[in-house]
Amino acid sequence: MSHAEIMKIEKLLKRYRVDEGKQFRLRDYDPADTHGLKSELKPQARDLLAHGVAELSRLQDILAAQDRWGLLLILQAMDAAGKDGTIKHVMSGVNPQGVQVSSFKAPSAEELDHGYLWRCMKSAPARGHIGIFNRSYYEEVLVVRVHPELLEKQKLPKSLVTKHVWQERFEDINAFERYLTRNGIAVLKIFLHVSKKEQKRRFMERLDHTDKNWKFSAADVTERQYWDAYQEAYNDMIRHTANVHSPWYVVPADNKWFTRLVVAAAVVHALERMNLKYPRLDGEQKAELGKARQQLENE
Ligand code: ATP
Ligand code: MG
Numbered sequence: 001m002s003h004a005e006i007m008k009i010e011k012l013l014k015r016y017r018v019d020e021g022k023q024f025r026l027r028d029y030d031p032a033d034t035h036g037l038k039s040e041l042k043p044q045a046r047d048l049l050a051h052g053v054a055e056l057s058r059l060q061d062i063l064a065a066q067d068r069w070g071l072l073l074i075l076q077a078m079d080a081a082g083k084d085g086t087i088k089h090v091m092s093g094v095n096p097q098g099v100q101v102s103s104f105k106a107p108s109a110e111e112l113d114h115g116y117l118w119r120c121m122k123s124a125p126a127r128g129h130i131g132i133f134n135r136s137y138y139e140e141v142l143v144v145r146v147h148p149e150l151l152e153k154q155k156l157p158k159s160l161v162t163k164h165v166w167q168e169r170f171e172d173i174n175a176f177e178r179y180l181t182r183n184g185i186a187v188l189k190i191f192l193h194v195s196k197k198e199q200k201r202r203f204m205e206r207l208d209h210t211d212k213n214w215k216f217s218a219a220d221v222t223e224r225q226y227w228d229a230y231q232e233a234y235n236d237m238i239r240h241t242a243n244v245h246s247p248w249y250v251v252p253a254d255n256k257w258f259t260r261l262v263v264a265a266a267v268v269h270a271l272e273r274m275n276l277k278y279p280r281l282d283g284e285q286k287a288e289l290g291k292a293r294q295q296l297e298n299e
Contacts (some may be wrong), residue, residue, distance in 0.1 A: 003168045009265050016249045016262055021242035026235040031195040032254040045257050049089070052264030057272040060130060062278055064098045069274045072183040073267060076142070077192035078230060079220040080202040081253045083134055086192065090264045091132070100125065103134040107240075112155055116140045118174055125185060130267075138189075141169050141237050146229045177246040188245035188270045190232060191265055192253040194243035195226050201204040204255040 012035050018024050037045060063069060077085045091099055102123040111119045117137055125131025144150045145166060177187045203224075206216035242248040249261045281289065 001103050001290060007200060008114055009269075010044065013249070013265055013269055016251055017242045017247050017266075018070050018238055018242040018250060021239040021248075024235070025113045025244060026231060026238065026250070028194075029250045029252070031193045031198065031252050033252040034255055034258045037258065042257050045261050047098065049257075049261050049264055052261065052268055053090065053093040055268050056090070056271070058094070059268065059276060060094045060098050062128070062276040063271060063274070064070065064128045065278050066276055067279075069276065070125040070127045070185055071130045071270055072075065072125055072133065072180060072187045073130065073270075074187070075192065076138050076190070076234075078194055078227075079217075079223060080199050080206075081194035082256055082259055083192060085134055085256060086190075086260055087265050089260045090267060091130075091279045094130065098128065099130045099132065099209065099265060101132045101134060104136055104139060112153065116154070123274075124180065127184060128250035130174070135233060138241075141166055141173075142230065142233050147232045166236070167240070169218040170237070172194065173241055174243070176248070177241075181245045181264055186212045186270050186274065188266060189241075189246060189248045190266065191238065191248055191250050192259060196224075198254040205292040231251070 010041070015035065016029075075086065091101075095237060100123065102120075104119065106178065107119065108118075120137045123131065123133070144154075151161065151165070180187055203216065203221060206212045226268050238248050238250070249262065249266050250260055251266075253259045
């Protein structure tokens with residue numbers, strides 16, 4: 001990629017990256033934003049995405065070879081914002097051996113017998129790997145906050161559940177992510193920001209097209225009634241958990257072609273920050289290679 005292109009992508013990413021949450025306001029972000037890229041430029045966007053995917057594949061190879069760094073990519077969004085499609089497209093070029101996708105749904109009885117981070121810790125990526133969380137422990141300050149009855153089912157000792165519970169969860173999440181980043185596992189958080197109008201359009205599409213009927217869930221329509229409460233919860237979540245070590249990206253999600261471009265660029269950016277290098281052999285190891293070569297030649 002040329003220097004000019006890299007600068008352009010840098011600028012694009014900066015617009016959506018939140019690495020200091022205090023002043024954050026979700027309403028400053030437009031779900032339909034395309035950074036001035038017109039949809040007529042879709043073919044070019046496709047080229048850029050293909051480029052991003054190729055770059056990601058190249059970096060992943062070094063990530064695995066070096067075996068020092070890891071990457072945790074967290075995706076959060078309202079229903080039909082496009083988490084699944086984004087994962088599919090952005091990760092299309094990577095070696096499947098180096099990526100694990102974990103989806104987090106309502107917790108099981110066993111999971112509820114543990115602290116809420118437990119199930120996510122077990123799925124956190126190893127060095128050399130990319131871990132993708134399709135939903136995550138952030139649901140604990142989103143769906144659980146919007147539906148307080150879920151908190152009651154969590155079997156927490158009563159005396160520990162006070163009005164500070166959300167603030168405490170933010171603190172624990174920040175501490176957990178700091179711990180990961182201090183261990184070389186970078187944390188990248190993506191909020192796919194879709195508008196209420198576009199969500200409706202996509203639900204309708206699921207009703208209208210036979211091939212998409214399977215995606216439709218009446219529960220999603222019920223959940224839509226809590227739209228404002230969710231937006232408020234997302235706003236507060238980002239305010240309290242966006243920082244330089246593990247930034248949030250608020251990615252406009254009304255146009256899928258643009259969403260994918262930004263997410264691919266954000267993942268590439270996170271890997272680039274690791275300054276990845278293939279391992280270099282020391283003198284002794286090189287001598288070993290020399291010996292092996294000789295052995296093969298003498299066969
Ligand atoms: P898709 O619909 O594309 O298959 P999804 O992620 O929406 O993917 P669902 O099975 O529809 O999957 O929904 C999972 C549900 O589990 C979501 O409504 C989410 O809010 C809920 N969930 C996830 N984590 C928790 C949690 N810790 N506590 C309660 N509910 C949770
Ligand atoms: Mg769903």
